[in-house]
Amino acid sequence: MLKSFLGYFSxxxxxxxxxxxxxxYVRGRGIVLNEPSVVAIREEPGxxxxxxxxxxxxxxxxxxxxxxxxxxxxxxxxxxIADFSVTEKMLQYFIKKAHGSRxxxxxxxxxxxxxxxxxxxxxRAIRESAEGAGARKVYLVEEPMAAAIGAGMPVHxxxxxxxxxxxxxxxxxxxxxxxxxVYAASVRIGGDRFDEAITNYVRRNYGILIGEATAERIKHxxxxxxPGQDVREISVKGRNLSEGVPRSFTLNSNEILEALQxxxxxxxxxxxxxxxxxxxxxxADVAERGIVLTGGGALLTDIDKLLTEETGLPVVIADDxxxxxxxxxxxxxxxxxxxxxxxxxxx
Amino acid sequence: MxxxxxxxxxxxATVSTNLGEALREARVAKDLAIEQIATELRIEARxxxxxxxxxxxxxxxxxxxxxxxRQYGQRLGLDPRALMEVYGRQTNVEDVQVxxxxxxxxxxxxxxxxxxxxxxVFLLIAVGLAVWYLNGGxxxxxxxxxxNLPASGDxxxxxxxxxxxxxxxxxxxxIARADTPSDxxxxxxxxxxxxxxxxxxxxxxxxxxAVSIAPAVAATGGGVSRGATPISLDLTFDSESWxxxxxxxxxxxxxxxGAAGRHAVMRGEPPVSxxxxxxxxxxxxxxxxxxxxxxxxxxGKLVRFTIGSDKE
Numbered sequence: 001m002l003k004s005f006l007g008y009f010s011x012x013x014x015x016x017x018x019x020x021x022x023x024x025y026v027r028g029r030g031i032v033l034n035e036p037s038v039v040a041i042r043e044e045p046g047x048x049x050x051x052x053x054x055x056x057x058x059x060x061x062x063x064x065x066x067x068x069x070x071x072x073x074x075x076x077x078x079x080x081i082a083d084f085s086v087t088e089k090m091l092q093y094f095i096k097k098a099h100g101s102r103x104x105x106x107x108x109x110x111x112x113x114x115x116x117x118x119x120x121x122x123x124r125a126i127r128e129s130a131e132g133a134g135a136r137k138v139y140l141v142e143e144p145m146a147a148a149i150g151a152g153m154p155v156h157x158x159x160x161x162x163x164x165x166x167x168x169x170x171x172x173x174x175x176x177x178x179x180x181x182v183y184a185a186s187v188r189i190g191g192d193r194f195d196e197a198i199t200n201y202v203r204r205n206y207g208i209l210i211g212e213a214t215a216e217r218i219k220h221x222x223x224x225x226x227p228g229q230d231v232r233e234i235s236v237k238g239r240n241l242s243e244g245v246p247r248s249f250t251l252n253s254n255e256i257l258e259a260l261q262x263x264x265x266x267x268x269x270x271x272x273x274x275x276x277x278x279x280x281x282x283x284a285d286v287a288e289r290g291i292v293l294t295g296g297g298a299l300l301t302d303i304d305k306l307l308t309e310e311t312g313l314p315v316v317i318a319d320d321x322x323x324x325x326x327x328x329x330x331x332x333x334x335x336x337x338x339x340x341x342x343x344x345x346x347x
Numbered sequence: 348m349x350x351x352x353x354x355x356x357x358x359x360a361t362v363s364t365n366l367g368e369a370l371r372e373a374r375v376a377k378d379l380a381i382e383q384i385a386t387e388l389r390i391e392a393r394x395x396x397x398x399x400x401x402x403x404x405x406x407x408x409x410x411x412x413x414x415x416x417r418q419y420g421q422r423l424g425l426d427p428r429a430l431m432e433v434y435g436r437q438t439n440v441e442d443v444q445v446x447x448x449x450x451x452x453x454x455x456x457x458x459x460x461x462x463x464x465x466x467x468v469f470l471l472i473a474v475g476l477a478v479w480y481l482n483g484g485x486x487x488x489x490x491x492x493x494x495n496l497p498a499s500g501d502x503x504x505x506x507x508x509x510x511x512x513x514x515x516x517x518x519x520x521x522i523a524r525a526d527t528p529s530d531x532x533x534x535x536x537x538x539x540x541x542x543x544x545x546x547x548x549x550x551x552x553x554x555x556x557a558v559s560i561a562p563a564v565a566a567t568g569g570g571v572s573r574g575a576t577p578i579s580l581d582l583t584f585d586s587e588s589w590x591x592x593x594x595x596x597x598x599x600x601x602x603x604x605g606a607a608g609r610h611a612v613m614r615g616e617p618p619v620s621x622x623x624x625x626x627x628x629x630x631x632x633x634x635x636x637x638x639x640x641x642x643x644x645x646x647g648k649l650v651r652f653t654i655g656s657d658k659e
Binding site: 151154 | 388389390391407408409410411413414415417418445
């Protein structure tokens with residue numbers, strides 16, 4: 001009674017603080033914010049240094065297109081904070097946007113998902129930046145756990161469930177049973193590495209330099225992880241390195257598939273290693289039902305086919321894979337009141 | 348692909364009504380066996396069969412069911428989104444409700460606190476009882492608060508305090524003491540106390556005496572109190588015993604260990620409270636008459652009694 005009364009006034013937020021995108025899930029309202037984790041900062045010596053120019057999508061549009069006094073940066077790298085103060089500012093902006101700035105409203109309790117392999121220092125940085133951004137209480141939960149819960153996997157059963165979360169900076173594979181992580185590994189390969197691979201491929205094979213945003217567009221439109229029947233093409237523009245002038249050229253999906261081989265093999269290797277390290281009973285459970293894919297990387301065309309082919313196991317993509325982690329975090333927050341933080345190894 | 352377009356379109360028509368049937372039709376139209384697709388998609392054949400029979404709950408959590416349906420549909424050339432729509436209509440299976448694993452509590456923590464509280468209450472009662480017992484079965488106020496006035500003090504205070512010990516109410520005692528500086532008020536107050544306690548038959552006599560004597564005492568300005576006739580006590584110790592004798596003024600007439608064969612005589616105003624450590628070892632005579640030491644209310648050999656409280 002009292003809890004529901006207090007809950008009416010305070011919003012609990014679950015934040016998926018990702019390298020590429022930050023998502024905020026508000027209890028009872030669902031995903032309320034999904035923006036790129038990009039901040040644009042303007043140098044203003046007259047006003048005491050740095051001023052926030054833009055955050056989120058607006059800032060992302062500025063990436064690689066900024067004049068000297070504005071820098072558009074991504075404050076997170078490989079799933080962890082690379083620039084503490086900028087991350088704090090960004091979180092503050094997002095929390096304010098999601099939570100609203102109504103008067104008489106207590107500051108929210110915030111649950112932040114952290115990569116499995118993150119160190120104590122990295123966790124502390126995330127905790128402190130969330131506190132600095134105005135959180136009343138900060139909980140940390142490991143990303144694979146949140147992803148599995150968000151995907152709707154029966155993590156509480158005495159049965160192995162394998163989840164593969166391909167994010168922007170990291171990919172995490174975990175085997176979960178009885179609300180706990182049996183085996184997990186985090187590789188620093190994600191969407192960013194895919195973009196990088198595409199940029200490098202284009203430079204190597206065409207002698208043309210493309211930007212981050214263009215590489216991402218190529219990945220979204222024609223990127224695939226497994227040879228398909230139809231070949232798609234895209235026309236892109238970049239700077240020709242030898243001539244020094246912008247040129248237009250055409251790429252097809254088979255070329256991108258080739259470009260993505262290296263990072264994809266890294267992920268496949270992590271999954272294979274996980275299967276190797278999983279205790280046999282849990283391995284059998286995983287083999288029966290399959291692996292669940294979450295995260296933005298799951299949207300890469302035919303990545304499930306690649307993993308099925310490589311592992312010989314069924315691979316299914318969760319509903320709305322991008323928001324799984326944030327939704328799972330929200331679910332954990334709901335259960336937190338009822339059962340206390342120890343139930344899902346929340347810190 | 349061209350040959351599959353026709354059956355796919357036909358299947359799409361039935362999709363809207365029956366998901367499993369639509370998938371089966373599409374598969375049969377393509378002349379594929381369940382096992383063949385199972386090997387291709389690495390999904391167990393029984394799961395695919397369960398989908399075709401619309402027995403979704405047998406497969407497991409919805410995340411897998413949906414994943415299998417999507418892949419199966421894709422393989423057969425059906426639109427996965429349309430399949431998902433039908434699935435949503437056809438089933439009302441909710442996502443898995445994740446529950447935390449509840450640890451078994453062998454002993455309820457709340458129960459422990461209840462026990463601690465109960466224990467504390469019990470201890471408190473025990474301590475209270477012990478204090479009561481050591482005080483001789485009654486809660487006394489700080490001893491001597493009313494009685495420690497000097498025995499040979501001025502007559503006014505003596506006259507005013509004389510009736511006090513017989514009164515059970517300490518408040519009245521306080522009033523009597525407070526009034527001592529003024530002669531007349533002390534008299535009237537003493538009288539008032541006497542009126543207030545008419546049922547105290549014992550008290551009536553000394554108070555009346557005090558009332559009548561007090562003015563005279565004040566006039567003469569001295570002399571021993573005449574509240575009550577002092578009595579003499581003869582103690583003869585047959586064997587060693589602790590003895591404690593206190594008179595009405597609170598003066599300790601005797602307060603020591605009496606050796607065997609000792610004889611002691613003392614005078615004091617009644618009522619006199621007597622405590623013997625060994626009641627059988629002492630013979631007592633009051634005003635020369637032998638006094639029978641009561642046998643009732645003894646705690647072992649210890650005996651307490653009062654002389655002159657209701658005998659006179």
